[in-house]
Amino acid sequence: MDYKPTIEDVARLANVSIATVSRVINNQGGVRKGTEERIVSAISELGYIRSAVARSMKRKETNTIGIIVPDITNPFFPHVVAGIEQKAREKGYYTILSSTNESQKVEEEIVKIFLERGVDGVIITTANETGDHIKRLQDQGIPIVAVDRAIKNFEVDTVLVDNINGSYQAVRQLILQGHEKIAIICGPQNTTPGHERYLGYKKALEEYNIPLDPNLVFQGDFRETSGYKGALHLFYSKNRPTAIFSSNNQMTIGCVKALNELDWKLGEEVSFIGFDDVEIATFIKPKLSVVSRPMTTIGEIAFQLVYDRIHNKESLPKRELLLTPELIIRESCQPNYQKI
């Protein structure tokens, strides 16, 4: 069978007009019971399925949310996506997902496709925070929600994690355990998360009157190798730190690898806290302390924001949510014995 029955086939079989059929498939009521029954059985007899395309054409909505992420293989995003999808399905929305591989050009392409397809809303972690290419979506009246990375050049709803607070908590913890030579492995300073996590580090040091030593600030790029290099660099620097804070999960991994190879004893010779939980955190020894983010919740909230805006085109002010990450203290940060 390859023939797709249409609303007209149903109407013919049930001996009513297509308008009446439309009423029952949309549960609009106002149809006599007997008529409805005839229609329902005609539908199942024919195996009729209403065409979402024709429907979208008429209604000017697709019930789909476009999702753009920079890297679907980074475990953070599948969790966020799961949260979005879950909530979306509950509300009758579906998602079309694309990964940019951090490429601005790919992102532009995807935006264009979303525009053509008439998505009802977009949830994005952009590869380029200036966001000029994203503006076109907004110009078409398509609600946008930025997740994890802000968009700079115009106003959109945003759900971020309080990066400053997260790294502040982590560094403060290290300070309270008696560390003073605390290093940071930074993310790129031209991204919000990268910069903010550095600011939290600075803030904690200032608050406790610990001078910031530039030699303890290593510029990474959020990739594993830069974490690795960072640890190496710090190990061999003249002012070897007694504690390290790493700005993201991938760099944490590189870093721990390096510590292993250097035989730089985690927890004993050097305390450690990383931003973002990693799978390995609880099964290396000692267990890693981390700053953890509620990934699924982020997705759920993001969907709620687009959803609200889809159904309130005009009247909503810009909303900016800042979720507080949680410091999970395990074993990799210990009192600074070397001080004593």
Next chain:
Amino acid sequence: MDYKPTIEDVARLANVSIATVSRVINNQGGVRKGTEERIVSAISELGYIRSAVARSMKRKETNTIGIIVPDITNPFFPHVVAGIEQKAREKGYYTILSSTNESQKVEEEIVKIFLERGVDGVIITTANETGDHIKRLQDQGIPIVAVDRAIKNFEVDTVLVDNINGSYQAVRQLILQGHEKIAIICGPQNTTPGHERYLGYKKALEEYNIPLDPNLVFQGDFRETSGYKGALHLFYSKNRPTAIFSSNNQMTIGCVKALNELDWKLGEEVSFIGFDDVEIATFIKPKLSVVSRPMTTIGEIAFQLVYDRIHNKESLPKRELLLTPELIIRESCQPNYQKI
């Protein structure tokens, strides 16, 4: 600005008919150069974007591939999806992704949605291999490709990994290193991967005349917690194994966590091989030996299969690919010293 210009607006501005505009936006040629230029500039002046919905309506194709996975947070799938997406984009296709959380009911819902939306093809790792609900897709002439899990009750193109061979290789390796008390942490036996990986285990034991001890077979469900429980169970069983084979990545992680907590020395007291590579494999001490699958390649092939079939409605025989996984030996499997 919230008004969406249509092909008519473009035609009016360029002072031609909509047919001519259609010709240029579809690169069909046969349009005088000057005319084309006028149209192109009208398009950019108005910011015209062709409606994919209207186009699909007319052409009876959506250029979208539906993807159904059981669990998007399992790192295996994002890699497969990345492969699909990559190839798809090259060919002008886009993907709509849904995760069933292993629920048959959710899967049925999604199938229905895909049907309504008129996807051109579906790539699925099904939560229920009997596949009766999926049959509806095929009845509508929508090509299906099964990935990682076969579909039993009718014929579809399939790309699988040779699970039997993969776990056979792993278990044989353990046997050759002198292990006899080799445990397996199974996946669900009503899924192909779960069952086949068990068969490979059995096959290896049989081949080397090692009797299968039911106490060494732990029934897991592919989730992390069941790997954790499995290791616990095996540790405390009267016939403690000297080697463990875990049937998937998530259970491997649970398992390694448990080993740590139990202080059951990996590689020394218990050798270990897991199915599927995991991020942490090279990272923990000792490094984990694993059976590795070419995930991105699987996705690329899957897309190629649907694509072929979309463009060759009738004429293709059923195709079934079986990729051979690779045993990567690292440090977690060692000769069985306890035997000596």
Next chain:
DNA sequence: TTGAAAGCGCTAACAA
């Protein structure tokens, strides 16, 4: 409670 009919924006066959 039901039906007739007007489109939604596009493609493609046909005509000019």
Next chain:
DNA sequence: TTGTTAGCGCTTTCAA
């Protein structure tokens, strides 16, 4: 080389 026009399958007035 260009234009006219008939739909694609549905929703939604408006009228009966």
